[in-house]
Amino acid sequence: MLIVPEREIGALMTRASAFEAVEKVFAAMASGEAYNFPVIREAIGHEDALYGFKGGFDRAGLTLGLKAGGYWPNNLEKFRVINHQSTVFLFDPDTGKVAAMVGGNLLTALRTAAASSVSIAHLARRDAKVMGMVGAGHQATFQLRAALEQRPFEKVIGWNLHPEMLPNIETVADEAGLPFEAVALEGMREADVIVSITSSFAPSLMAAHVSPGTHLACMGTDTRGKQEVEAALLAVATVFTDEVAQSVSIGEAQHAVAEGLISESDVHQIGAVINGSHPGRRSDEEITLFDGTGVGLQDLAVAAAVVDLAVEKGIAIEVDV
Template identity: 40%
Template sequence: MNDNRTPAEVALLGEDDVAAVVTPQDAMREMRAVFESMARQEARNFPVVRERLRGEDSVFGVKSAYDATRGILGLKAGGYFPLPGEGGGHRSSIVLFDAQSSALRAVVSGNLVTRLRTAAAAALSIELLARADTRTLAVIGAGAQAEAHVRAALLVRPFSRVLVWSRTAPRAAALAARLSNLDCPVEVASHARDAVSVADVVITLTPSTQPVVEDAWVRAGTHLVCMGADTAGKQELEMSILQRAAIYTDSPEQAISIGECQSAARSTQGPPLAILGTLGDILIGRVRARVANEITVYDGTGVAAQDLAMASLVLERRPRGEIVTPAPTRAGQVQSSTGGTS
């Protein structure tokens, strides 16, 4: 991480700072590089902490990683809080440390970073796994992530038709309106089946705990991009889809613990899952990509190395974020009562 700041300086970078210096194209390049680094074991993601709060309605999590080749060390913390008005929704912050000394370097607002890197990873999966003759895109879910995913998908495939569906019809209509400046028509489907059954690529972006895509709707050769399942208990696809698909992930460990694969991985019914590897494994030639008309699934749980790469890029490009200097501590550390550092 090369940001040319003195060790005592800490950058505080907000959403406007992120928006000023990174683009979807930047995110695509960063995700490709991160996937390759992870496949070569040069970047390592640590175990995720993700817990429900206040019963079942709120989620808080921490993801952390270390990328040796880039000298990036840090974490992202945040979650979902369904509060009324401006107080609710998804919020996260990314914390970057000096990889040599663990000194704090930056705190970066994580919402736009998450949106950009999630959409870019989904688009990379489409680039690597969707059929070359892909033309119709279906998007299931019309929340905050949906628009970015459609625009990123169009960077890698010339879709001629986009179908959107949401359980909340006005949200689907609003998404279609925001996408009205695309070069292809965007239509609102009356039922998820109507979108999935004609699609070459299906992106799911819901917080559902029950399947929203049925096996009978999915055609041979379809590529499914599952981005909604990132917490224990979530599920967007009927299990039998996964049991007959070639599956790729960002993290096999996270896929079977908090991702779309979690329910099928625990099931004693049907064949075992065919998790072939990660997108990085495809990029470095370790595993194959699509074979003919098989169904492919990308289970994107989101990993910390992706967030840190994007936040580090923001820091390197020196936006106008506030710089603060923390109070000095003895030898730059806080001593614990046991003599170690805390």
């Protein structure tokens, strides 16, 4: 078995590599060559933690495995480690033997940002100039860096429930040489692309806050009950997702479906746009929305890529099991 420790991930996995891996696996999902296993996610009754498993099998890439981990809300304050903790395990699809164990914390951040940036690359207007961020936590910085590489943006605007956190994303805008402006939610009407990345259980962004032609990537809702945007917004948008079953059960679409505003058939796989079997954006006035719920195959794809890089650079640790 090969081990790639968490400490090595930052020097191995680039945003470009993560984008390529996630784009390929989304395409494989849409063509039926890859599928995700049912998600297990449980409150364990200790340290207020949520723990679970995501996995799947990609026949095209011959990638089989799972990610184990979750959210420990007291970690940062009590133990000075990040709240999200995960590890990816890869298995040989021919024999079932364990092939690799990979630190999953940074990879999770990179694959989540890659998913939204894939949606921007394929669905945002080509002339998009203003990038909007709803949320300014740790993951928001990864989201913004990846998003800014997809279009020639000229300005970044941002909103966060706790405004004192906005310097997190202002710093990223500064790195890119772009002006940053803190706005009220109504100010998001100026944005051509909006990424929402919060852990909210009540909508912040409303349909009235979004202008025609905007592309939204909603990346924070991955659990039943969570919600970042008004359900009515999905009713006026063309909705895309990583996996339809997750979108309508634990993603943003769960609320619009429950309210009868859209049906499951109104939610499309982003992989179909990548494959060319769905046209994607049809006009400059159309609102497009990507419901990024996070699938196990994303984790496996970036983990497999990082293992290859680690072997190539002589960093992977080999152990007998």
